[in-house]
Ligand SMILES: N[C@@H](CCC(=O)N[C@@H](CS)C(=O)NCC(=O)O)C(=O)O
């Protein structure tokens with residue numbers, strides 16, 4: 057294993073998982089089929105304090121209209137369960153959907169948080185979109201930036217943050233009680249892993265991050281950020297375990313070497329089209345889900361860089 061006991065953060069996360077009562081974090085998943093994204097609401101049943109992970113703002117690129125059907129379903133659940141939202145947690149700056157964190161924050165309060173390396177992503181995409189000086193690129197659009205090993209609580213639930221780069225430089229996994237929200241590292245065993253060809257992505261780094269997560273205790277519950285319904289399956293699923301991934305993940309099961317993985321990942325990435333919503337998503341998500349400032353006519357515009365990606 058690449059991350060033995062010398063990985064003190066992983067050790068702390070493993071102790072947290074072993075000490076947590078399985079099933080205590082109450083987890084509700086919302087699946088957005090147009091972007092294949094899973095949004096989670098995680099709460100502590102004792103205090104009813106909660107976090108929303110990876111929310112979705114609906115966006116129709118043909119009309120340029122945003123809408124709130126997905127976010128309103130999350131709001132309805134939170135109202136029904138009488139939860140208090142402390143956090144809007146992003147696993148990374150998504151390239152396939154816009155975040156609804158600002159919309160939800162306005163209605164529910166709570167802080168918007170992402171990994172500290174978002175500043176690298178902001179530099180890259182700030183340049184690509186030729187953003188003005190109003191775009192700070194220092195992470196200050198977010199309320200909180202996490203470092204590897206940061207710990208916090210949601211009510212009585214312990215949370216440990218793991219930096220798991222590779223898909224993007226800023227990717228974060230959240231270990232909440234005994235559940236891990238893995239972001240875009242690995243997907244369900246029959247689908248494999250995330251792509252590593254976005255700016256700042258790297259297949260070898262992704263391999264080490266995924267194997268790091270797979271060094272957690274065997275029964276650890278893993279919650280995916282996406283499910284793409286591979287051939288041979290008829291239902292979307294997003295929950296698995298470390299044991300199941302180690303045994304059967306088609307890209308990264310036990311025994312696959314970094315070299316083999318990198319060759320497979322790089323070859324596969326060459327065949328993948330850009331996500332349908334990458335250009336609108338990234339210029340919004342680099343601003344913590346806020347739209348760029350409106351122009352002097354009061355209208356907000358999203359840019360399309362031509363022949364630049
Ligand atoms: N068809 C999807 C693809 C989105 C996509 O590229 N997803 C990323 C995560 S943001 C990924 O890792 N995909 C792996 C794959 O498509 O095999 C879309 O257009 O939105």
Ligand SMILES: [Fe+2]
Pocket residue numbers: 148149150151152223240
């Ligand atoms: Fe992603």
